[in-house]
Amino acid sequence: MIEFKHVSKSYGKTEALKDVSFQIKPGEIFGLIGHNGAGKSTAIKSLVSIIEPNSGEILIDGNPLHENRMAIKKRIGYVPDSPDMFLKLTATEYWSLLASAYELKEDLYQKNLHYLMKLFDMQEHKHSTIQSFSHGMRQKTFVIGALLSDPDIWVLDEPLTGLDPQAAFDLKEMMKRHAEEGNIVLFSTHALEIAQQLCNHIAILKKGELLYDGTIEELKSLNENQSLESIYLKMAGRDAQDNVKSQGSSEGGEHQ
């Protein structure tokens, strides 16, 4: 289980996360939804140890992240929001680096790599540099890297951006299967239809504040006969009203 407990993070005067708390249970596909600058990436980067929150705590199965970074990092497969790193390495060199970090046994590495390369149609490009790839191919490279060690927690920051329809479909199926096996998938997205399609638990963020934490069904039952898009825009869009937040917290079980 992943727990965010009163996590806050600010960059100078800008508060990227304001006292955010939520829990993600095993078997859940958890979607972080919000506009640009809502705090989705900051939350994700805090979880994957890129950012140190100013206050609050992140726990994985009850273990504080800051005390068990190495062990927790090994349980997480992370796909960053912009696949523009390690550009001078070939895909194989990058995957080999990850395999060594996750201490993957050679035979398991080869087996997983073969499966993932085939799935994402990357065999022909394995010796090309990441720099030479299109956005989608870079994304595939990092998705393969994240899944290589078969970690139980997947943290995917906008994972479907740039993927071709087949790869996007395959990844979504893999996410579902991974959660069904009792693991956790956390991903951020702007695309509400994808959240609706995949998530059994969502959190809506706006300017660092958690506006909603619960299931899509619960959210829809609070706003009958409305599409998810109009509910979301009512909460987080231009005309969002503060009372929505209070409505959410008074009526829903886990809602804030």
Add this chain to the structure above:
Amino acid sequence: MRWTPTLELIKVNLIYSNPQIVQKKRKKEGKGEKTTEIYKSVLLQNVILFAVFLFLFGSLFLFSGLNFTQYPGLTSTNLFLFVLLTFLQGMNSVYNLFYQSKDLINYLPLPFRQSEWFVAKFSVLMLTLLPFLIPILGIFLIVGIQANRLFIGVVLQALIFFIFILSLLFLLLVVLIHYLSQLPLFKRNKELFQTIFYTISSIGMFGAIFIISNRNTAASLPGELLPDSKSVPFFVNFHTLLVDPFDKQALLELSLGLILLLFLVVLLFKVIIPTFFNDQLNEQTTAVKRSAYKSGVQEVKSRSLEKTLLKYNFGLVQNATLITQQISSTVIFPIIFLAPQIINGLSFEGLPLYYWKSFFWAGFVFALFTVNALSIVSVIISLDRENFTYMKSLPFSMKSYLRFKFWFAYGLELILPLLLSIVIFFFTHTPLLFAGLFISGLLLGMYCISLVYFVRDYRLLELDWQTITELFNRGSGAFGRVISMFVVMIVGGASTAGITVLSSLTGTWGTMLAIGVLALPILIGGGLTLYYKKKFWSKFEIS
């Protein structure tokens, strides 16, 4: 620390340490199944480089004809100078590698230990600094061999001493830069400190090489005893132990160095490394947030294209390191060479007219001296980063775009040398004709050298650089740069001196010299223009 991940990290860092070789090798191999592990090429190239340096400096010392066993002072001074040279170069490298490197953020989410990341970075630091330090291995070997000791023993002892100095130097550098970077003053003035490191490195390197090469060329005939210089404390112990491996005093003094080494190891692994990632965490993320908004093209308003490009290019060159480099490479050496002469009353007033050739030629040579791989014109295209690719998509001619860039950089390159020349003309009472000819030579020389380096930038184009030093180190790197500076200095200086001596010639020889002095720069300029018109500018005709 785990070995397999550390080795993988070292491989990755090696690949990043020399993108040029890697790119060439990859191109050669294509996408086939049989790709060699590319880091081996980088490693091999470096090993060859070290061997060449070891051989070159070893020969320099060996053929100086001195019996170094009798020169503890000279030996220890040379050791000290090479260590100092490496230290000065290392300050900038350590800061760039550990505290300015933008790749740390990519490693943070991965299960690598901080010590593993550190060791990998050390390997790159080693490759960067070894060429500067390797001559001391040569010195150790020569002293040991000249002491008529068992060869194997000498090699072993030389290697141990070398590794000892190398480790001590690296640790001192990392600890010093770490604690410097923690100072509030440093944090507030990062750019300034980076500039200071860079300037110290550049000037220090040149200065130390200058002193070392001067000291060794002044060697005497074999067998002739020169007075020895004063021994440098601590360093002299290496000499003593190479001559007499059991000298108690020297062993005792070196063991103090060993204690310092152990202390630094503990400090590094117990204090610095464990907090390093956390210290850098916030710095990195805030920096990323801030830099995301920095882009020249965003400021395009409805003004003329030239004005927009001018503003955009001015934005590109506003880099502290680049500007300092520009100033130091233009101003410092003329000041070092000319300031004492000017103070002593150097005056060109009333100089016979036939010296006009020297002024024209000197202007041309001065221009060649001020532009190198670190100049604005040598990086102006790469400074575009990904904007360069984007520019290609815009509806204007790439040829005009690049031409604009070239003349913009040429203009900037000219400012300082011109100002400096005017100041020197003023102090040396240079007649107007001579001043005009010097400036003509300067304009022409600057055009030639700028064109060469501008095309070189396109040839070695690097758009996803992390720090500007990556651009500076393209091609033959720091050592190549210093060597080319020396060549320009020696050839340029000798030819200027030759022309000055021969200036008074009259008759056919005098006319030939005059024609030659005028024609050669013009021919070089014309030739380069035609050559690059065909080989470079024509590539952009269609766009």
